[in-house]
Amino acid sequence: MGLEALIFDVDGTVADTEEVHRQAFNAAFSEAGYPWVWDRGRYKGLLATAGGRERLLRYLKEIGFSTPDGEDLEAFAQRLHERKTTLFGERLAGGGCIPLRPGVERLIGEAFDSGLRLAIATTTSPGNVEALFAATAGTDVLARFEVIGAGDCVAHKKPAPDIYSYVLHALNLAPDVCLAIEDSANGLESANAAGVGTVITVATYTADETFIGARAVLSDLGDPGIPFEVLEGDVFGKTHVDVELLRRWHSDG
Numbered sequence: 471m472g473l474e475a476l477i478f479d480v481d482g483t484v485a486d487t488e489e490v491h492r493q494a495f496n497a498a499f500s501e502a503g504y505p506w507v508w509d510r511g512r513y514k515g516l517l518a519t520a521g522g523r524e525r526l527l528r529y530l531k532e533i534g535f536s537t538p539d540g541e542d543l544e545a546f547a548q549r550l551h552e553r554k555t556t557l558f559g560e561r562l563a564g565g566g567c568i569p570l571r572p573g574v575e576r577l578i579g580e581a582f583d584s585g586l587r588l589a590i591a592t593t594t595s596p597g598n599v600e601a602l603f604a605a606t607a608g609t610d611v612l613a614r615f616e617v618i619g620a621g622d623c624v625a626h627k628k629p630a631p632d633i634y635s636y637v638l639h640a641l642n643l644a645p646d647v648c649l650a651i652e653d654s655a656n657g658l659e660s661a662n663a664a665g666v667g668t669v670i671t672v673a674t675y676t677a678d679e680t681f682i683g684a685r686a687v688l689s690d691l692g693d694p695g696i697p698f699e700v701l702e703g704d705v706f707g708k709t710h711v712d713v714e715l716l717r718r719w720h721s722d723g
């Protein structure tokens with residue numbers, strides 16, 4: 471059976487967004503009058519928990535925070551996270567904030583033109599996905615994705631397989647005719663647990679993670695004349711990811 475669909479993660483994979491997420495969290499904290507500042511080191515540790523709301527809740531528990539008026543901690547985290555989402559969207563819409571990663575727009579176009587079906591499997595919210603594309607490649611590029619699996623449409627976020635299972639179900643495809651592109655160990659675990667073979671393009675916050683079971687680990691997707699760096703795996707003589715290489719990884723998997 472040949473390759474039929476390509477599934478993209480968003481944060482770290484389509485764009486290196488985590489710094490913008492981190493800044494939006496800090497802005498939400500400061501605006502609400504809390505002294506919390508997540509520096510890069512702290513954020514790196516917190517990223518082990520996928521999902522911004524879950525990450526914030528974990529932090530609040532770690533620091534032993536109690537809400538001033540006895541509000542439920544989860545409700546508090548949800549409210550503060552909603553504000554962070556608004557601030558994140560405003561930062562993206564502000565422009566000049568964050569480009570798509572090398573080769574992403576090209577590969578979306580090539581995959582679409584060659585008849586591969588496209589989907590997204592992400593932990594972040596549908597609104598954030600739209601804001602990212604609106605600020606970069608445009609929503610017409612996002613419209614090429616047949617399925618957008620995002621945020622709270624599943625009960626358990628990555629590394630659980632739920633989001634990939636959701637996307638496979640929506641595509642009505644078996645996992646063995648799909649390939650995923652991810653940037654993190656959490657994402658790899660999620661895709662593999664759903665049976666989807668995965669290629670990693672490492673991002674700022676994930677470069678030192680361990681990627682057991684990935685088809686290949688690359689610096690990025692590369693572009694013609696701007697080769698990727700191969701960190702692990704076989705790229706069959708290629709210097710950038712194209713549909714032929716995706717098919718090769720798929721048939722050899």
Ligand code: XBP
Nearest residue numbers: 481520521522523592593594595657
């Ligand atoms: C990325 C995440 C996201 C972002 C924040 O994981 O964990 O939660 O950090 O987004 P992945 P929200 O790339 O594996 O999907 O605050 O909107 O949750």
Ligand code: MG
Nearest residue numbers: 479481482653
């Ligand atoms: Mg990611």
